[in-house]
Amino acid sequence: MTDPTCHLYIVTGASRGLGRAIATQLAASGATVLGLSRQAPPAEFEQWTCNLADPLPVAVRLGVWLGAFEPGRFSAAVLINNAAMLADPRPLADVDLEELSATTRVGLEAPLLLSAAFLRATRGWTGQRRVLHISSGLGRRAMASQGPYCAVKAGLDHLARAQALEEAQQPNGAKVCSLAPGVVDTDMQIQLRGADPQGFPDRDAFVQMKTSGRLDSPSTAAGKVIAYLTRADFGANPVADVRDP
Numbered sequence: 001m002t003d004p005t006c007h008l009y010i011v012t013g014a015s016r017g018l019g020r021a022i023a024t025q026l027a028a029s030g031a032t033v034l035g036l037s038r039q040a041p042p043a044e045f046e047q048w049t050c051n052l053a054d055p056l057p058v059a060v061r062l063g064v065w066l067g068a069f070e071p072g073r074f075s076a077a078v079l080i081n082n083a084a085m086l087a088d089p090r091p092l093a094d095v096d097l098e099e100l101s102a103t104t105r106v107g108l109e110a111p112l113l114l115s116a117a118f119l120r121a122t123r124g125w126t127g128q129r130r131v132l133h134i135s136s137g138l139g140r141r142a143m144a145s146q147g148p149y150c151a152v153k154a155g156l157d158h159l160a161r162a163q164a165l166e167e168a169q170q171p172n173g174a175k176v177c178s179l180a181p182g183v184v185d186t187d188m189q190i191q192l193r194g195a196d197p198q199g200f201p202d203r204d205a206f207v208q209m210k211t212s213g214r215l216d217s218p219s220t221a222a223g224k225v226i227a228y229l230t231r232a233d234f235g236a237n238p239v240a241d242v243r244d245p
């Protein structure tokens with residue numbers, strides 16, 4: 001893409017973990033960055049505190065905010081749907097219903113509504129437009145006691161496929177990709193390793209990945225995601241992995 005100081009990035013879940021590292025690196029490149037999370041620790045970018053388990057007002061606000069920019073203001077505008085919640089890893093019937101609802105709303109409803117608001121508000125913009133959903137290998141490979149997460153990520157993958165088809169029909173259509181970021185040393189991995197092994201048969205695999213040093217730091221993983229995002233062929237494959245050649 002072009003001069004980073006003319007780029008706009010909206011990053012959900014920018015308060016910690018992978019999203020924080022992505023937003024920080026993008027802001028350091030000189031880009032305009034807006035982070036969306038429930039918490040807003042001090043950062044070099046603008047942040048809105050919001051609960052993406054209630055995504056409708058956030059999507060409306062985003063559309064209004066984007067609508068205030070001139071259509072030629074940015075040479076690239078990118079929405080990164082990174083925020084996700086992990087329901088307690090246990091069989092579906094044992095998970096709290098409110099937690100299930102929040103998990104699916106943060107992980108799937110929010111990306112869907114934010115994408116719609118972003119694509120609508122930037123439709124007439126002249127710069128490149130990209131939508132990046134942060135997916136997971138578990139969207140492509142099922143795992144017991146991870147049903148909500150598997151469903152959310154498989155949903156993002158298929159949403160990306162449909163969005164890519166739609167946008168290909170539009171003048172200056174957005175490039176869309178649902179990208180697995182690898183395994184990253186964040187709170188989410190701590191939650192997986194700390195789960196009750198009685199309800200989560202694969203827990204030890206996550207413990208072993210940590211002890212054998214197979215996790216990327218958030219900063220390393222963010223570098224890989226940003227490198228993928230800025231590839232000339234971004235969106236050619238709407239479902240991808242940072243490890244793809």
Ligand SMILES: NC(=O)c1ccc[n+]([C@@H]2O[C@H](COP(=O)([O-])OP(=O)(O)OC[C@H]3O[C@@H](n4cnc5c(N)ncnc54)[C@H](OP(=O)(O)O)[C@@H]3O)[C@@H](O)[C@H]2O)c1
Pocket residue numbers: 012013014015016017018019020036037038039040050051052053081082083084085106134135136137180181182183184185186187188189
């Ligand atoms: N870690 C891995 O190994 C791994 C592997 C594959 C894919 N991923 C994916 O990578 C992405 C980032 O994961 P991570 O490991 O960095 O997770 P994380 O450390 O748990 O961070 C999650 C982020 O999402 C935000 N978030 C959660 N619930 C929210 C809500 N209700 N409203 C607004 N924001 C909310 C959190 O912010 P607040 O708490 O401030 O709201 C936080 O910034 C996720 O999509 C995850 O599925 C991670």
